[in-house]
Amino acid sequence: MDQTTAxxxxxxxxxxxxxxxxxxxxxxxxESIERVVGALGDALPEEGTDPAEVVxxxxxxxxxxxxxxxxxxxxxxxxxxxxxxxxxxxWLVSAWDQNAGLxxxxxxxxxxxxxxxxxxxxxxxLPSGSAVGFVTGGTMANFTCLAAxxxxxxxxxxxDVATQGLHGGPRVRVLAGEERHDTVDLALRYLGLGExxxxxxxxQGRIEVxxxxxxxxxxxxxxxxxxxxxxxxxxxxxxNFEDAVRVAHEHGAWVHVDGAFGLWAAAxxxxxxxxxxxxxxxxxxxxxxxxxxxPYDCGLAVVRDPAALKASMGxxxxxxxxxxxxxxxxxxPEISRRARAIPxxxxxxxxxxxxxxxxxxxxxxxxxxxxxxxxAIPGVEVLNNVVFTQVCASFGSDERTEEVVRRxxxxxxxxxxxxxxxxxxxxxxxxxxxxxxxxxxxRTLDAVRRVVAGLEGQDAPTRAx
Ligand SMILES: *Cc1c(COP(=O)(O)O)cnc(C)c1O
Numbered sequence: 158m159d160q161t162t163a164x165x166x167x168x169x170x171x172x173x174x175x176x177x178x179x180x181x182x183x184x185x186x187x188e189s190i191e192r193v194v195g196a197l198g199d200a201l202p203e204e205g206t207d208p209a210e211v212v213x214x215x216x217x218x219x220x221x222x223x224x225x226x227x228x229x230x231x232x233x234x235x236x237x238x239x240x241x242x243x244x245x246x247x248w249l250v251s252a253w254d255q256n257a258g259l260x261x262x263x264x265x266x267x268x269x270x271x272x273x274x275x276x277x278x279x280x281x282x283l284p285s286g287s288a289v290g291f292v293t294g295g296t297m298a299n300f301t302c303l304a305a306x307x308x309x310x311x312x313x314x315x316x317d318v319a320t321q322g323l324h325g326g327p328r329v330r331v332l333a334g335e336e337r338h339d340t341v342d343l344a345l346r347y348l349g350l351g352e353x354x355x356x357x358x359x360x361q362g363r364i365e366v367x368x369x370x371x372x373x374x375x376x377x378x379x380x381x382x383x384x385x386x387x388x389x390x391x392x393x394x395x396x397n398f399e400d401a402v403r404v405a406h407e408h409g410a411w412v413h414v415d416g417a418f419g420l421w422a423a424a425x426x427x428x429x430x431x432x433x434x435x436x437x438x439x440x441x442x443x444x445x446x447x448x449x450x451x452p453y454d455c456g457l458a459v460v461r462d463p464a465a466l467k468a469s470m471g472x473x474x475x476x477x478x479x480x481x482x483x484x485x486x487x488x489x490p491e492i493s494r495r496a497r498a499i500p501x502x503x504x505x506x507x508x509x510x511x512x513x514x515x516x517x518x519x520x521x522x523x524x525x526x527x528x529x530x531x532x533a534i535p536g537v538e539v540l541n542n543v544v545f546t547q548v549c550a551s552f553g554s555d556e557r558t559e560e561v562v563r564r565x566x567x568x569x570x571x572x573x574x575x576x577x578x579x580x581x582x583x584x585x586x587x588x589x590x591x592x593x594x595x596x597x598x599x600r601t602l603d604a605v606r607r608v609v610a611g612l613e614g615q616d617a618p619t620r621a622x
Contacts, residue, residue, distance in 0.1 A: 164208035171216045179228040179592075183569030188221035229590055229597035230571035235390060235418050235447050235547075238590035243451040246503035250496045257291070257496040260480035270485055270498035276505050277457060280513055281443070282423040282436055288463035290470070290488030291497040294456035295417035298442030300344035301458035301490060303382065304469040306411035306440055307348055309462070310380035313409070319468065323349045332356050332372050333384035334364035334396065338415055341384050353384065360579070361542055362389035366400045373408040381410040387432060387441075388419020391578040391585065393524070393545035395419055399434030412438040417456075418589060421448040422545060424510070425517045431544060439465075448517065448546075450591040451500040458488070516591055520546045523588040523598050530602040534609055540583060548586040552609065555582035561608055570604035571597075 158166075196218035206214070225231060227238040239247075255263040257270070274289035292298050307329055308318045316326040333341055333353040345353055357368040364385060373381070383405040385396040398414070405412045414420070414435055420443040422428035423435075435441070439462070445455040460466040463483070471487040473479065486492045508516060528543040531550045536557075540549045552558040559582050562575035576585045 160208050164212050167209045167212045171212065175220070175223070176227075179225050182225050182228075184225045184228055184230050184572040185566050185569055186222045186224050190222065193218055193222045224572070226572070227590070227592065229593040230601055231590060232586040232588060232601065233572045233574040235444075235587045235589050237444075237447045237450040238592045239452045240450040240504045240507065240591050242503040242507035243449075243500035246500045247452045250499045253496065255496045257494050257498070258486040258492045259477060259484055260482060261478045263496065266496040266498060267485060269496070269502045273498045273502040273505060277501070278459070280424050280505075280510060281420055281441070281459070282429065282432065283441060283459055284436060284461050286461075286463070288460045288466045288488050290458040290460075290466065291485075291494075291501070292456045292458050292489050293454040294446060295338075295415070295442055295444045296340040296343060296456070297490065298417075298444070298456040298458040299338075299340055299413070299415055300347055301466070301470065301488075302413050302440035302442050302460055303341075303344050303348055303350075303384075304490075305460045305462075305465045306382045306413050307350060308469045309439075309465045310382060310409075310411050312468070314380045316380075327380055330354065330376055330379050330381040331384065332369060332381065332410075334358045334362070334386055336362035336389055336391070337384055337386055338390060338417065341415055350382075361392045361394035361544075362386075363394050364396045364401060366397055366404060369401055370404045373404060373410065376408065378409070381405075381408060383410045383412050385412060385414045385438065386419070387414055387416030387422070387435060388545060389547070390587070391547060391549050391576065391583070392541035393419065393543065393547035394541070395422070395431040395544070397434075398432065398437065402434055402437040406437070411440070413440045413442070414438045415442050417442065417444045418447045418587075419545060421513075421517050424513045425521075426514070427518055428521060428545065445497075445501050447589050448520065449501065449504055449513075450516075450589075451504055455497045455501060460488075463488075520588045520590075520593070523593055523595070524548050524586070526595070526598050527586050527588070527602070530598070531605065534606060536609070540578065540581065546588045548588075549576070549578050549583040550586075551581055551583055552612075557612065558582040558584060560612065561605070564608040564611065565604060568604050568608060571601040573601070 226236050255266045257266045260267040278285055290301055311318050314327045331350055331353040335355040336358045357365045385401055387395050402412050422431050441459040443457050445451045446453050467487045524543050524546045527548045528539045531537050532539050536553050538551045552561045562584050565573050574585050576583050
């Protein structure tokens with residue numbers, strides 16, 4: 158067997174072993190970073206090692222410290238799993254090793270990107286002529302869209318960022334709800350725009366439209382960007398797009414929507430009403446590696462006006478072969494990049510629109526089951542209106558809630574995270590994984606009940622999976 162075949166066959170076996178353990182292994186890692194560092198070896202070896210043996214060494218060193226985040230019982234942060242079609246397609250992406258930046262260099266990937274983009278716009282209910290950039294995730298999707306927005310509003314004020322830079326130009330006002338995701342601030346920092354002006358949010362974290370309107374009225378016509386949100390990480394809540402977009406456009410603002418996971422509500426008639434009016438915005442950021450369950454890393458930057466995106470991200474090089482249809486790299490910050498549209502196309506083709514609808518509805522149904530199960534436990538209060546995939550619960554005092562978060566991790570059945578929301582400590586549950594079943598929800602609720610019962614006694618619960 159040649160080296161390539163041997164290494165890939167070993168990786169194939171190890172992959173199947175890993176996937177087979179997901180349902181039974183504890184979700185949290187069983188080893189520390191230090192132990193893995195020790196197992197990987199501290200000195201760079203002088204001599205080489207056979208690739209198949211390297212694959213073995215790597216798996217043996219890493220396996221005990223892997224987090225079962227692709228399991229059906231990982232509810233931390235907002236982390237999707239990996240759909241089988243997407244995982245298999247992603248293996249081909251590595252094997253094919255296409256540089257997805259240029260159309261003529263990678264006709265196959267460009268075709269996949271074109272088809273996947275059209276399907277995505279249809280599923281997400283966004284204007285069909287919009288440009289779709291395949292970036293690494295929600296953060297870069299926010300960055301890419303906000304770059305297009307910043308440059309467009311400055312162009313409207315007679316200032317060309319591409320040639321003049323930002324220095325000495327008009328100040329750009331950015332308004333965003335006070336419960337925006339932190340990566341909005343990060344993206345604005347990359348863009349030289351500083352912190353946004355926070356706009357008050359209501360009890361579910363939705364931007365207050367009258368406060369937004371008042372803030373816009375207080376301006377004097379300067380270039381303005383408004384950032385809205387589809388899917389609050391704590392409550393899952395959606396801004397009132399119809400009114401917020403209208404009032405922002407009345408003041409000439411560019412409207413961007415951070416919909417990292419919430420934009421997928423559009424795929425279900427049961428949930429699409431939460432997004433009413435979202436298609437009136439100018440740009441939208443979402444993730445494919447969360448709700449759509451493709452492997453890391455994949456996010457989508459969607460901009461209504463393709464020329465605005467190209468003005469910010471486009472590039473020319475004399476040695477590059479430019480295609481009249483425009484280049485994939487004109488829609489993203491980087492030139493060379495992975496053929497990320499391939500797993501997206503694969504999962505869409507495998508699920509079909511009915512499968513995506515069912516996936517979204519299932520995630521939300523599990524969240525509702527969590528909320529009902531939690532609320533039935535004495536002393537537990539669900540703090541948000543569960544409108545989508547997110548649940549936040551308090552177990553009484555902050556100390557008691559924090560203890561539950563700690564003991565849930567020690568229990569190992571599932572991974573739930575702690576957070577602070579509206580001044581209180583919470584246990585957060587985010588249902589984002591295609592693989593989660595009703596049984597996973599029940600097993601996780603059993604673990605919560607066990608942990609709560611253990612608080613009444615005194616012993617920390619023993620690990621039970
Ligand atoms: C996850 C998330 C982001 C950031 O996305 P990454 O893919 O982690 O870069 C931004 N906004 C919201 C609402 C999110 O949930």
